Amino acid sequence: xxxxxxxxxxxxxSDGTLTPAGLVxxxxxxxxxxxxxxxxxxxxxxxxxxxxxxxxxxETRLGIEINCAGxxxxxxxHVLGYGLDPASPGFAARLAEFRERRTxxxxxxxxxxxxxxxxxEYDAVRASAHETVGRPHVADALRRLGIVKSRKEAFERFxxxxxxxxxxxxxxxxxxxxxxxxxAGGIPCLAHPQTAGKEPELExxxxxxxxxxxxRYAAHSPSQVRAYGDWAAARGLLAVGxxxxxxxxxxxxxxxxxxxxxxxxxPVLDGISRCS
Ligand code: AMP
Ligand code: ZN
Ligand code: FE
Ligand code: FE
Numbered sequence: 001x002x003x004x005x006x007x008x009x010x011x012x013x014s015d016g017t018l019t020p021a022g023l024v025x026x027x028x029x030x031x032x033x034x035x036x037x038x039x040x041x042x043x044x045x046x047x048x049x050x051x052x053x054x055x056x057x058x059e060t061r062l063g064i065e066i067n068c069a070g071x072x073x074x075x076x077x078h079v080l081g082y083g084l085d086p087a088s089p090g091f092a093a094r095l096a097e098f099r100e101r102r103t104x105x106x107x108x109x110x111x112x113x114x115x116x117x118x119x120x121e122y123d124a125v126r127a128s129a130h131e132t133v134g135r136p137h138v139a140d141a142l143r144r145l146g147i148v149k150s151r152k153e154a155f156e157r158f159x160x161x162x163x164x165x166x167x168x169x170x171x172x173x174x175x176x177x178x179x180x181x182x183x184a185g186g187i188p189c190l191a192h193p194q195t196a197g198k199e200p201e202l203e204x205x206x207x208x209x210x211x212x213x214x215x216r217y218a219a220h221s222p223s224q225v226r227a228y229g230d231w232a233a234a235r236g237l238l239a240v241g242x243x244x245x246x247x248x249x250x251x252x253x254x255x256x257x258x259x260x261x262x263x264x265x266x267p268v269l270d271g272i273s274r275c276s
Pocket of ligand 2: 010015016246
């Protein structure tokens with residue numbers, strides 16, 4: 001027997017297009033029995049998620065994703081957090097600080113694009129962001145102006161490193177992100193490890209206190225799932241999995257959830273069971 005669970009998805013509180021209740025409805029339709037919301041730098045979807053989950057009979061948990069910055073491959077490190085207490089001292093204030101730095105970065109990207117002649121306004125970028133702003137909101141504003149047709153096109157033409165609208169991330173270092181999650185009682189796990197680097201980079205993150213790896217991921221091939229699974233198991237790391245669903249219109253909206261054999265699910269659920 002298999003079960004479908006989702007441990008990595010985004011709502012309108014960051015760069016997704018569905019509300020937490022909308023994600024729960026999608027989970028119910030898609031046969032997802034456990035839904036963990038991992039918005040970027042925000043836990044504000046928690047109450048709506050819990051209420052909608054209870055009403056729909058879908059088990060829900062709160063998580064987070066923190067996109068990092070720094071030298072080398074640090075700006076490709078995204079840390080997922082599970083089981084954390086959002087009310088732990090200092091946690092909310094740090095997230096607010098990260099979100100504030102994101103607004104500074106978004107304004108700089110708007111200025112770069114305006115200098116290129118595109119009539120982009122920061123308010124238009126901000127308008128579609130309920131809380132955390134990011135490059136996808138810049139992409140959406142470019143799309144509304146008819147400059148691009150999709151988030152993907154906006155990233156490829158303007159928003160990835162080396163492109164003219166790009167501005168370096170102002171996120172925390174991987175060490176800070178991992179420590180913040182651990183200090184809040186959570187389990188830090190590396191999201192989509194294939195973007196973060198190879199074995200030496202993964203080992204360095206483990207030395208910083210990483211406790212899990214996203215082994216199942218929508219974009220992973222079966223051989224990648226096996227390789228990351230073996231790597232995690234050999235080091236006693238939790239093997240988590242999710243689809244990184246962002247909702248309709250984002251280009252990252254293939255089916256919600258990933259499939260687990262019942263036998264493989266136990267350790268994952270035990271591992272994140274402290275989730276609030
Ligand atoms: P930011 O946190 O502002 O640097 O934006 C990074 C986010 O943009 C990632 O977490 C993804 O959700 C999204 N993203 C990255 N690359 C792409 C892409 N090529 N197409 C659509 N969304 C992307
Ligand atoms: Zn995202
Ligand atoms: Fe990510
Ligand atoms: Fe994500």
